[in-house]
Amino acid sequence: MQVQILIPGREDAFENYALAVKASGGIPVFWVSGAPLPPFSGLLLPGGGDIAPSLYGQENIACTDIDPERDTSELYALSQAVSMGKPVLGICRGEQLINAFFGGTLRQDLPGHSRTAERLDRLHPVRTAPSFLTELYGTEAIVNSAHHQAVETPGAGLRPVQWAPDGTVEALEHDTLPVWAVQWHPERMRGPFSKQGAVNGDLLFRAFLKNCK
Template sequence: MTVSILIPGREDRLPRYAAAIHRQGGRPRFGATGAGCAGLLLPGGGDLDPALYGQPDLGSRPGDGERDRLELALAQEFLAAGKPVLGICRGLQVINVALGGTLAQDLPGHSQQAGADRIHPVTAAEGSLAAALWGRQFPVNSAHHQAAAAPGAGLRITALAPDGTVEALEGETLPVWGFQWHPERMAPPLLPDGGPLFAFFLRKCGKKLEETS
């Protein structure tokens, strides 16, 4: 059984996400509707409009209100259906806002340098998905200037950067996971392999599909 995963957006702009799903035997589907998809992958991108989480602009660079509204609606739709949701970078932020959380709008020291990702360590919470996949401490790639602040309802913080920046969130009961780094472009020797995350996500989506078919 091949599991279909919705990735909002255009395939030509998100090839690494498509490749990450293909490598684990899944079928990435691109567009704006989740019909027939067992899970939702929210990719990286630009800033959400801070008005969506009740704040003035304090250093955000919002630019695509249509995308904001679509991804928030899809996150809420999949979560309400109990379908697995994985958020990467901006995707973590979409999940957090969809569940009523807020964002830190302009963080120093986490964005790319000269067009390349920064690398820094994170510490994962005991019992978290991140710890199960990569251990309690490991390096990640960093290419963002925003992150979760107050976590949304039903979310717990499961990884932190050395400066206290939230690097991962997990649902306490819902099948939802968010990572501020980019596992779709993580590989040895400098970084751990990001592939196990996508393998885990596909397994969860396949299990949900079996339960509902």
């Protein structure tokens, strides 16, 4: 039986994530706030704009493209997934939302990690501690980068497991819950978006879906 992966939002806004889920054998299920939460096997929190800094106890000094309605709906979906013990995968903004949910804070502006002037993802090396990621990619790998914020103080129960050369946290793993998060974009490192020498994003999606069965 195929696993159903809940993605909060509209399908037309997250096409690459849906394609990645389908390619790994899952069924993407989209949900918008106000509708009943559908049955799901796991929750995928995708990338996007900044979350409201009030969610992690800070004033706004560098946040842009804030969408309070999206924050609210994704936090609700996350709270339901956690309460039911469902696996969760956060990607970029998704990692930041997970960190805030568990009481962590963010660096609001991080130079050198955003897309290039040509709107292309940057590539950089990462080192990885023993975790779900070492089973997939080993202790050293190349990932992409398209963000200007990142984890500052990890939330309760969250353990940093991957870092960029400048110390930026690139992945989190929860100590007791099936919650994974990466700062990079695996949906843009697979299939037609594969980048030579970099990680294969499909491996992460397959591992996540396997975790959801």
